[in-house]
Amino acid sequence: MALREIRKKDDEILSKVCKEVKAFDNKLAILLDDLYDTMKKNNGVGLAAPQVGILKRVAVIDIGEGKIELVNPVITKTEGSQVGSEGCLSVPGVYGEVERPFAVTVSAYDRNGEKIEISGTELLARALCHEIEHLDGHLFLEKVIRFEE
Numbered sequence: 001m002a003l004r005e006i007r008k009k010d011d012e013i014l015s016k017v018c019k020e021v022k023a024f025d026n027k028l029a030i031l032l033d034d035l036y037d038t039m040k041k042n043n044g045v046g047l048a049a050p051q052v053g054i055l056k057r058v059a060v061i062d063i064g065e066g067k068i069e070l071v072n073p074v075i076t077k078t079e080g081s082q083v084g085s086e087g088c089l090s091v092p093g094v095y096g097e098v099e100r101p102f103a104v105t106v107s108a109y110d111r112n113g114e115k116i117e118i119s120g121t122e123l124l125a126r127a128l129c130h131e132i133e134h135l136d137g138h139l140f141l142e143k144v145i146r147f148e149e
């Protein structure tokens with residue numbers, strides 16, 4: 001286990017587009033483990049590779065219902081909408097209301113290169129959208145309707 005440094009808002013790496021993972025190797029496994037440990041240590045529910053300075057399409061999520069590992073994730077379906085509070089480990093102490101789909105389906109790969117499909121509503125749908133946007137260089141701040149005090 002290794003904790004990695006979380007890059008903060010003004011770090012330009014957070015605005016870059018990540019590259020697809022092609023090698024499902026030990027390096028990927030270590031990155032996934034480190035992302036999870038770093039997320040947990042910082043009480044987050046999601047963390048994407050660019051947040052630790054790695055420009056690969058990799059993210060982890062755990063909203064309290066178990067670990068989800070996403071490699072090369074793509075949103076394949078969305079339904080409805082929800083408005084709710086959102087935050088980000090790269091933007092500590094800042095929370096704001098963001099509109100997201102109510103339900104999301106994501107196609108991705110696991111650490112072994114097996115295709116997986118994840119569907120979620122409410123907080124999980126929100127986390128899936130938030131983390132996948134990190135992989136394209138976007139922060140939730142761009143979508144905040146109203147910042148919270």
Ligand code: CO
Nearest residue numbers: 087088089090
């Ligand atoms: Co974030």
